[in-house]
Amino acid sequence: MLDCAELAKKLRLGNDADPDGLAIVPEPDIDEIEKGGEASVTLRLGRWFVSLRQSSQTYFDTDIEQAEHKNEAKASKHYFVPFGDQFVLHPGRFVLSSTLEWMKFPPTLGGYVGGKSTWARRGLIIETAAGIHPGFNGCLTLELTNVGEVPIKIRPGMKICQIFLHAIPNGKISSGGLLTGRRRPFLGKIKPDPLLKSLM
């Protein structure tokens, strides 16, 4: 895992658009990271939210075919919350959001996103699919759930999560192309799984 000094170095390289650097826009306070001693970069909450709503769709099928994605779109509702406003996450509710920051990982870095203990202790779960692959580009989609018993007001721009980074020595291959970046949370496509097909 990268320590604070190595994190700061990667972020400075990213600011200078070095292909080996980690670019984050808007950039975090690199001096604070370097001096803070923590081995993570704190990220802020973005302004778009996607909730799953009750609809005529009865389930998400893990064998979903491409044509059925329309049903997923039908089952989701988008919200835009301006800075200064809030989104209330009620107990037991699940909503997708994203980081305010747009990131571009080099092939030599991977990582994990995790919650902030401050929120975790109040019942706010940030992420359940935590891996960030080398070459990731865009805003991270966060899966927010309130597992506590009290509604939580979340505000765009608040510190919501943190990423831990790992070096991939001699990494040259990126998981996604340049054009994969998204600014809003999205459900994503279920990739075809021939092995699963053969088992059914």
Next chain:
Amino acid sequence: MDIKFNTEKKARAFVAQIDRILLSDFPHKASESALNLVRQFFEDQLARITRAGASNDRALLERTCTTTNQRIFEYLPILGFLLRSTNTRNSFEAYYAFVEIAQALIGSGANVIFSSEWDFSPLTYPMNVGVLPEYVLLGMPSSESPNALVLPLAGHELGHSVWRNEQLENKFAPLAQDEARAYLKANWSNFIHAFPEHSHVQSTDEELSNNLFLNFVVSNIMQIALSQMEEIFCDGVGACLFRQSYALAFHYLLAPSLGGARATEYPTMQNRANFIATLGGVDLTKHGFADYKSEFSDLIIRMPPREKFTPDGADAIGVKLAPLMYSEAQTIVMSKAGKFAAEQSAQPGILNKFAKGLPAREPRSLPDIVNAGWAYFQSEAPTFQENERELVEWISELILKSIEVLEFRSRTKNA
């Protein structure tokens, strides 16, 4: 059922519709406050109907009901516009940037409503909403709402609010009238050809002042010319703020034409394109257009001379005064909102980020971002492989995220 009963019913139904819309999730408060103003306006209409009914004056009641019908007719599209301002297909990231520009141009009390139209042309929305004098209504065609490349066209709509706020119609009406009279005198033989029954009239200043029909013709030419001058001014505002991206967005959306007969309140498409190309302050040959004007066409409809005379006069005045309208737009924009206007030197840095798949790190203004977006779009379009992703969608992601970064920096600059 009598007209009072029916009109009250319709006005109450209108208010009930507003109440239903007020239950929506409003991304920005301006739409909600606008709805409340419209609601109060219709509560006042209901009170007027009650008073008129109590007066036992049938003529007064009929006038009041007619006015109420007319206002329902006028304001129903506004309700639709306000409702659509809640739709998340809109490029909401651009809202704050437009509020900053609008407040610089019009005053700190300016409210912006960012919505989408079920009308393809964003340039034809009726801007004079009496109940909402301090509201700037910016509406993109709904099918283009997520396309950040067309954002510069909102500059034209800002222009309408500037025109009203600066009372430019009052300022330029005497000039338009002088020009209309001058046109009539200079084209007297055409006038006689169009209106042979007035061939006995002389084109003297005295006749032009005293002859009722000549006054009518001058007034018609003047009114249409003023409308055209406003449209030209609004293009000037858009071009001054956004420079080349205004021309490029205008071309994307409207070239070669929207078909059908032209509305005479607008200059011809070719004239507008010519003004943008020659007065807009940008050499469009550097942006892929050897002859920008020729990209546009106008449907020529043969009209009898007496119908043609008035719009011809307005067109001639529009052409003559276009440099003045652009100059006026330039003066107002640069004196009040110059810090938001596009700067060519700011574009390469942003374009460099876009080419690396990143949003702008420290953008200066919305127009700089959109100009860089267009530069990226133009450079990539010939070879871009859309099987992975559509180019417009991709560049819109980067533009809108960059605009969000602009807002973030603006809000946190003193933190």
